[in-house]
Amino acid sequence: MTDRAQPDVQGLRTLLDRLDSDLHCAAGKYYRLVGILTIFIENRATSDIDSDELARKVLDIVAAKLAQGEDIQNVQAYSFGVAKNLVSAQTRKSISDLLDRSFVSGIRDDRQANFEAIAKELEEDCRRKCLELLPAERRDLIVRYYQTSLQSKRYREELARELSIGVEALCNRISRIKSKLNECYRRCVRARRNNAISW
Amino acid sequence: MNVIVVAFAPDAITRFHGEKKHMFPIDNSDVITRYLLGDVSEEERAWVEARMISDEGFIDECFQAEDKVIDDYVAGHLAARERGLFETNFLRSPRRQAKLQTAKFLVDYARDQAQVQSAAEARERSRLPNMLASIWRLGTGPSRMWPAAAVVSALILGITALAAVAWSIHGYRVAERAQRQSDDRLQQLAKLEKALDDLQKKQLQESQASANQDQQVSGRANKPLPQTQSIGPVATLVLPPGGFREQGEVVKEVVLPPETPLLQLKLMVEPGLKYSRYRVTLQHADGETVITANNLPMTPTKTVQGEFITVALPSQLLSSGDYVLVLAGQPDSRKEYQSIASYNLRIEKTR
Numbered sequence: 001m002t003d004r005a006q007p008d009v010q011g012l013r014t015l016l017d018r019l020d021s022d023l024h025c026a027a028g029k030y031y032r033l034v035g036i037l038t039i040f041i042e043n044r045a046t047s048d049i050d051s052d053e054l055a056r057k058v059l060d061i062v063a064a065k066l067a068q069g070e071d072i073q074n075v076q077a078y079s080f081g082v083a084k085n086l087v088s089a090q091t092r093k094s095i096s097d098l099l100d101r102s103f104v105s106g107i108r109d110d111r112q113a114n115f116e117a118i119a120k121e122l123e124e125d126c127r128r129k130c131l132e133l134l135p136a137e138r139r140d141l142i143v144r145y146y147q148t149s150l151q152s153k154r155y156r157e158e159l160a161r162e163l164s165i166g167v168e169a170l171c172n173r174i175s176r177i178k179s180k181l182n183e184c185y186r187r188c189v190r191a192r193r194n195n196a197i198s199w
Numbered sequence: 200m201n202v203i204v205v206a207f208a209p210d211a212i213t214r215f216h217g218e219k220k221h222m223f224p225i226d227n228s229d230v231i232t233r234y235l236l237g238d239v240s241e242e243e244r245a246w247v248e249a250r251m252i253s254d255e256g257f258i259d260e261c262f263q264a265e266d267k268v269i270d271d272y273v274a275g276h277l278a279a280r281e282r283g284l285f286e287t288n289f290l291r292s293p294r295r296q297a298k299l300q301t302a303k304f305l306v307d308y309a310r311d312q313a314q315v316q317s318a319a320e321a322r323e324r325s326r327l328p329n330m331l332a333s334i335w336r337l338g339t340g341p342s343r344m345w346p347a348a349a350v351v352s353a354l355i356l357g358i359t360a361l362a363a364v365a366w367s368i369h370g371y372r373v374a375e376r377a378q379r380q381s382d383d384r385l386q387q388l389a390k391l392e393k394a395l396d397d398l399q400k401k402q403l404q405e406s407q408a409s410a411n412q413d414q415q416v417s418g419r420a421n422k423p424l425p426q427t428q429s430i431g432p433v434a435t436l437v438l439p440p441g442g443f444r445e446q447g448e449v450v451k452e453v454v455l456p457p458e459t460p461l462l463q464l465k466l467m468v469e470p471g472l473k474y475s476r477y478r479v480t481l482q483h484a485d486g487e488t489v490i491t492a493n494n495l496p497m498t499p500t501k502t503v504q505g506e507f508i509t510v511a512l513p514s515q516l517l518s519s520g521d522y523v524l525v526l527a528g529q530p531d532s533r534k535e536y537q538s539i540a541s542y543n544l545r546i547e548k549t550r
Contacts, residue, residue, distance in 0.1 A: 036251045036258050039265070042292040043234060043244070051292050076252040127304045146302075146309035149274035156267075171263050178266065182301060 008060070011067030015059065018066065018075050033059065033076065037083050044087045054090065058083045126188035130181050142177045145170075227257070231264040236281060237288030269295070273302045435463040437507070438524070440540035450521065452545040460514050465507040466526055466542055472499050472506065474528030478536050479510050484521035519548045 019033070020026035037055035045051070061082050065072060072078045131139060148155040160170040233239045234247045250257045271277050272285050290296055436453045455462060477495040482488050490512075499506040508526065522544050527536040 032258065035262065038294065039235070039258075039261050040248060040251065042295065043237065045291060049292065051294050074252075080248065080252065123300070124304065127301060128308075131305075131308065142305060143309045143312060146270075146274070146305045147313050149270055149276075150306065150310060150313070153276045155274070171266070175263060175266055178298075178301065182298070185297075185301065 008064045008067050011060075011063030011065075014066040015063040015075070018072075030059070033079060036076075037079060040080060041083055041087055044084060046091050049087070049090050054086055055083070058086060061086075122192050123185075123189060126185050126192060127181075130184035130188060133184060134177065134180065138177050138180070142174060142181075145174055227260055228264055228267075231261050232268055235261070235265055235268055235289055236284040238284050265295070265298075269299055269302045273299070273306045434459050434461070435465065436544060437465045437467065437504075438542040438544060439467045441523070441543050450543050450545045452547065455514050455517065455546060455548045457548075457550065461511050462514055462517065462546075463509060463511045464524065464542070464544070465509050466524070466540070467504075468499050468506050468508050468526070468540065470501075470506050472508075472528070472539065474537075474539075475531050476529040477508065477539075478527040478529070480525040480527070481512065481516070482523045482525065484523060489522070490516055514548070517546050517548065519546055521545050 016023060016026035016030060019029040034052070034055045037058055038051045041049060041051040041054050041058075058079055062072070062075065062079050065078075131142075134142070145155070145159060148159045152158055156167050156170060160167045163170065165173075230239065230243055230247060234244060239247065247261075251261065268277070268281075268285065268289065272282065277285060290299065434453050434455055436451055438451050453462060475496075476493070477497045478491065478493045479495060480488060480491045492510075495510075497508050497510075499508050510524075524542045524544065526539045526542070528539050529536045
């Protein structure tokens, strides 16, 4: 996980103002920019990087620059530039970490293996619970989507035709369901890990 | 899928598509997918990233392409080269690894449920012929209860047809629930099957007893109507038409324990009733319809107590409460159903 300092509140406000004069729209654009940067970072990175975290760090830096009065003409383009620099730095750091890890990997004990097994079980349990928590209609659709995917390469087209909707509409629905699932999953894992720590 | 026309510098076009140095349509999803897999030239990468900044809709296409490539990977639809790129480049991101784990979980879940569904359907298919054979034996046996058998078979086929329709409408419902329902239905079918066997034996005994009684007690036509005749695998209730109730007759009541999967109703009808088809509608006392069975080819049975039409209802359809059963007849297939009579009954289901 990348270290991320507390964002500069004044800078964040300035950044949001630059994205949109309406605060609600600005927040939407902020998260959208996080998404774009995430994909950008993942494409540029050559090692394991928490892209979401790094994307937020990029925007924290941009916000701080704005608060310092830096003249930024195009926030998006500037953000991409910052992201590119951060990815390079992170890649260098990752190579050094990798060397360290290869050194200590030999002394990894059984407790670590047990912890990983428990974590995997916990994640699986969360996925199952989150699926069960979905409204029946959505759960049915996503299960059917994956069942169809096992039968045909053109599963999206076939399922869309069966449901009398467009492929794009189907993909949007599936995407929304997955977002809900992932959101629930993240919350569940976080909560369970917090409990596990007290145990 | 959006198809757009873009112009590149000549060298970029050469790198995109060999020697074709002219404007050409680019399929966004193809370039995006290759971008995500790390399989693009510098020009293509610059183009995609420029579009990310400038085109609002483009980023949505990127997210969808990301989901698509993950789903195609877990379903085994990626070509070998793409799989390799997916594993070495795409999966470097922990966020994408998490998305992949979710997709894998969903595919495994969907696969398991499909297997469970098909196994349950196979079991059900193998049981249905036995059920139908049982009904057939009932209808062709020495008893005179073939109308009851016909009604029971019509109801069972009706329920099966309803279940099939429901199955197709909700075909993609979560398989876990389908499994549960399927198991319940199998249990109910098993109970029903047993009930039919018992009914067959009982009809045989009754028809023999009735034949003896007809010979021994001629002239005793005004025997009082029996109430609930038996509680066992099949509960039988004799019902006069609703009009009798107005004359002070109490509502006929039947207690249905869980081990009684079938309620047989003997509906008293006017002598000489003759319709080509009948319709039976069971309603709650508030008028809400529980079930309707059409096109029933029934024939009233003549006994010393009067003439009866016998219908059988699976207990699973019933809950405790007051019901009205409406009997209608169709003189011939071209005419409307005509109301014959309605019957009031009260059901108490025990646990």
